[in-house]
Amino acid sequence: MKPKVIVYKKVDQQVLDYIQETCDVVYFEGLDSQNYPEFLQELKNAQGILGSGLIVDKTLLDQAPQLKIVCNSSVGYDNLDVSELSNRGIMATNTPEVLNETVADTIMGLMLSTARRMPELDQMVKSGQWTSNIGEKSFGLDVHHKVLGIIGMGGIGSAVSKRARFGFGMNILYHNRSRNEDAEQKYGAAYCSLEDLLKQSDFVCLMTPLTPQTEKMMGEKEFKLMKESAIFINCSRGKTVDEEALIDALKTGEIHAAGLDVFVQEPIQEDNPLLSMKNVVTLPHIGSATYETRLKMAMLAATNLVAGLQGETPPTLIKAGVKVK
Ligand SMILES: NC(=O)c1ccc[n+]([C@@H]2O[C@H](COP(=O)([O-])OP(=O)(O)OC[C@H]3O[C@@H](n4cnc5c(N)ncnc54)[C@H](O)[C@@H]3O)[C@@H](O)[C@H]2O)c1
Numbered sequence: 266m267k268p269k270v271i272v273y274k275k276v277d278q279q280v281l282d283y284i285q286e287t288c289d290v291v292y293f294e295g296l297d298s299q300n301y302p303e304f305l306q307e308l309k310n311a312q313g314i315l316g317s318g319l320i321v322d323k324t325l326l327d328q329a330p331q332l333k334i335v336c337n338s339s340v341g342y343d344n345l346d347v348s349e350l351s352n353r354g355i356m357a358t359n360t361p362e363v364l365n366e367t368v369a370d371t372i373m374g375l376m377l378s379t380a381r382r383m384p385e386l387d388q389m390v391k392s393g394q395w396t397s398n399i400g401e402k403s404f405g406l407d408v409h410h411k412v413l414g415i416i417g418m419g420g421i422g423s424a425v426s427k428r429a430r431f432g433f434g435m436n437i438l439y440h441n442r443s444r445n446e447d448a449e450q451k452y453g454a455a456y457c458s459l460e461d462l463l464k465q466s467d468f469v470c471l472m473t474p475l476t477p478q479t480e481k482m483m484g485e486k487e488f489k490l491m492k493e494s495a496i497f498i499n500c501s502r503g504k505t506v507d508e509e510a511l512i513d514a515l516k517t518g519e520i521h522a523a524g525l526d527v528f529v530q531e532p533i534q535e536d537n538p539l540l541s542m543k544n545v546v547t548l549p550h551i552g553s554a555t556y557e558t559r560l561k562m563a564m565l566a567a568t569n570l571v572a573g574l575q576g577e578t579p580p581t582l583i584k585a586g587v588k589v590k
Pocket residue numbers: 340341342361362364368416417418419420421422440441442443472473474475476478479500501502526527550551552553590
C-alpha cells in the first residue's frame with residue numbers, strides 16, 4: 266500500500282504527478298479555518314506533509330501519530346519545532362539554494378525602488394502630477410558604488426553580493442555567525458561587527474533566518490547606529506525586526522527609507538503605519554515568487570518527501586537543532 270501524504274499548498278500538476286507515483290496524496294490548495302478540521306482529520310494517518318508556513322509544533326504533532334517526514338517548500342523553517350520533530354524521529358526538510366538568485370533579484374528590486382522612489386513616482390505620473398518643472402521632487406539616491414552591509418551572508422546574501430559588486434560596483438560589508446571566505450574572495454566582502462556594519466553602510470540588508478538569536482536583532486539601538494541617509498531592506502522574516510522601532514526610526518528620520526518584503530503580521534494589518542509612509546516600499550512576501558523558482562522549490566520538496574518515505578536520505582534534510590554554517 267502506498268503511504269498517505271498531505272500536500273497543503275497549491276503546487277504544479279507535475280509535482281503532484283511525481284508524488285502520486287509512490288504516494289496516495291490528499292491535496293489542499295491552501296489551509297484556512299474552513300478546511301483545517303478536515304486537514305487535522307487526514308493528518309491522523311498521514312506519513313508525510315508538504316507545504317509552507319504551517320506551524321508544526323508539539324500540539325500539531327500529537328495529532329499526527331504516523332508522521333515520518335515534514336517537507337517545507339521554503340528555505341526558512343522557523344515554522345518547524347525542529348527539536349520536537351527530532352525527538353520523535355520525524356525528518357524535516359527545506360529548500361535551500363534553488364531560490365537564491367530569485368530572492369537576490371527581489372532584494373535588488375527593493376534597493377532600487379526604495380532609493381529611486383519608483384512606486385511613489387509611478388503614482389505621481391499616473392495621477393497626472395508630472396509637471397514640466399518636476400525637478401527635485403523626483404530626485405532619489407544613488408545605489409551604484411555605495412556601501413552595502415549584509416547581515417547574514419548565506420546563500421541569498423552571497424547572490425545579492427554578486428549582483429551588488431559586479432553589477433553596481435558596490436562595496437560589501439557583512440556580518441555573519443562565522444566568516445564566509447567564499448564571499449570574501451569572490452565579491453571582496455569585508456567581515457565586520459554588526460555595529461561597524463550599521464555605522465558604515467548606505468544600504469543595510471537583513472538576511473538571517475529567524476531564530477531565538479535573531480528575533481528583533483534590528484531594534485532601537487541598531488537603527489540609531491545607522492546613517493540618516495541609509496536604507497534598510499528586510500527580506501528575511503518580519504520578526505527579525507522590532508517593527509515599532511523601525512517605524513520610529515523612519516518617522517524621526519533616523520534612517521532614510523525601508524524596503525520590506527516581510528512583516529511581523531502577514532498579511533499586514535490595514536492600520537500599520539508602514540503602509541502610509543512614502544519612504545517605505547512594501548511587498549507581500551514574494552521574495553521567491555516566480556513561476557520558475559516556485560516550481561523548483563516544490564519539486565525539491567517533493568523529492569525530499571518521496572526519498573524520505575522510501576527509506577533514503579532526503580537531499581536537503583534539516584539536521585537536528587539549528588543548522589550551523
Ligand atoms: N522573503 C522571502 O520570500 C524569503 C525567501 C527566502 C528566504 N527568506 C528568509 O531568508 C533566510 C535566509 O535564507 P538563506 O537561504 O540565505 O539562508 P542561509 O542559511 O544560506 O543563510 C543565512 C545566514 O545567516 C547567518 N546567521 C544565522 N544566525 C545569525 C546571527 N545570529 N547573526 C548573524 N548571522 C546569522 C548564517 O550563518 C547564514 O550564513 C531564510 O531562513 C528565510 O527566513 C525569505
